[in-house]
Amino acid sequence: MNEKAMMDKKNSGTGRLAGKVAIVTGAAGGIGEATARLFAREGAKVVDADIKEVQGQKVVHDIRQAGGDAFYFAHDVRREDSWQSLMEETVSRYGKLNVLVNNAGIIKIADIEDTTLEDWQAIMDVNATGVFLGTKLAILTMKSNGELCSIINRSSVAGQVGDKTMFAYCASKGAVTLLTKAAALGCAAKDYKIRINSVHPAYVRTDMTKGEAAEVGLSEEEYMEGAKSIHPIGVGEAIDVAYLDLFLASDESRWVTGAEFNIDGGLTAQ
Ligand SMILES: NC(=O)c1ccc[n+]([C@@H]2O[C@H](COP(=O)([O-])OP(=O)(O)OC[C@H]3O[C@@H](n4cnc5c(N)ncnc54)[C@H](O)[C@@H]3O)[C@@H](O)[C@H]2O)c1
Structure with a gap:
């Protein structure tokens, strides 16, 4: 399916998250952002929790314009x-919580x-x-709401294999990999x-990879071109991760827990 077909599919949700918060x-x-937009399209009530208020409010505005239900919460993970406060506000507005995506993250390029x-x-x-605080x-x-719930923790391929140029990032994402299993x-x-x-x-082209390019003194294009060469089927788009x-x-x-899901264009298959 090409990018346009993916977007058309995205524009016509089929209610896969109907009734979920x-x-x-x-x-x-x-x-x-891609995940929040897709979840809303698929019928979830969505809380956009981020430190960036202007951008977060814009995402919520767009979701509402498209007929979805969402609010922004100024949140520092x-x-x-x-x-x-985030949990209290979510339950107060929407009555419950079914899904948390612990997605916020930062990186620094350094050995x-x-x-x-x-x-x-x-x-x-x-x-x-x-991610520890969010999961806990x-x-x-969630534990007493009587409904099926899911917590999705954003790690990275750098939480499975070492990368000498992302030392602290690897350590932090490795922590996410195993705290997820222990909590599950x-x-x-x-x-x-x-x-x-x-x-x-x-590698997924976002502000994070833009920042990485700047840190190593490359243009975004040069950096992503270099990244492409290590991915057997190329780099990803945010929407690809959102679908997972x-x-x-x-x-x-419902039968999946404590598992690691790679979405990496074949990078770790090598
Ligand atoms: N882009 C990639 O290539 C890639 C690859 C593997 C994993 N990841 C992971 O995916 C996640 C999303 O990355 P992205 O590429 O979309 O990055 P991004 O920089 O585009 O977005 C990260 C978001 O996290 C928010 N954030 C940062 N610190 C926060 C805090 N203290 N509290 C609340 N929000 C905070 C930022 O404001 C931003 O909106 C991260 O956990 C990242 O490590 C990204």
Whole structure:
């Protein structure tokens, strides 16, 4: 299916998330924005949770214009009080929570010798602590609602294999890979109807890869051209990852928990 056909399909949702309430973090741009828009199209009520208010409000405006239901919440994934307020506001407005996509993330291009303690802490705070807090607070919110629930944690191929140029990022995404499995098993042992899985994209053109290009002194085009050469079927688009999120958010994936989902154009098959 070409990009236009993908977008046409996206424009005609089939209600795969009808009746669901979903929070997507980092939904003001990039992959999170694509996921928030697709979830709304598929019938979910969506909370766009991000530190970037102007961009987040724009996404919500577009969703509402298209007939969807969404609101923006100024949210910092690093702060437990922010998570508590987000959960309270979601339940107050929509009555429950079924899906959380822990998508917000940051990166810095540096090997171990060039990684400062401040860089390490900043990346771990957003990418690892943010996902821990989100997963925990979502379980507490979801566990008594009696409905099938799903938590989707955004890792990366860099959470499965090492990349010397992304030292702290690899460590943070590796933490996401295994905290996901441990939390999934904890929910299963308690008979909660909550599944938890991790999603591992390779290169997807977003503001994050734009920033990476700038860090290494390349234009965005040059950087993505270089990235293409290591992906057997090329680099991805945000919407590609959003469709995997959609499957994991829906009850179609009800027998799936504690699993790693690669979406990487064949990168890790090599
Ligand atoms: N783009 C890629 O190639 C790629 C590959 C693998 C994994 N990922 C992961 O996918 C996720 C989304 O990345 P993207 O490429 O869309 O990046 P992006 O920079 O386009 O979007 C990230 C979003 O997270 C938000 N955010 C950052 N810090 C936050 C905080 N403290 N609290 C709340 N929101 C915060 C930003 O405001 C932004 O809207 C990240 O976790 C990233 O690590 C991206």
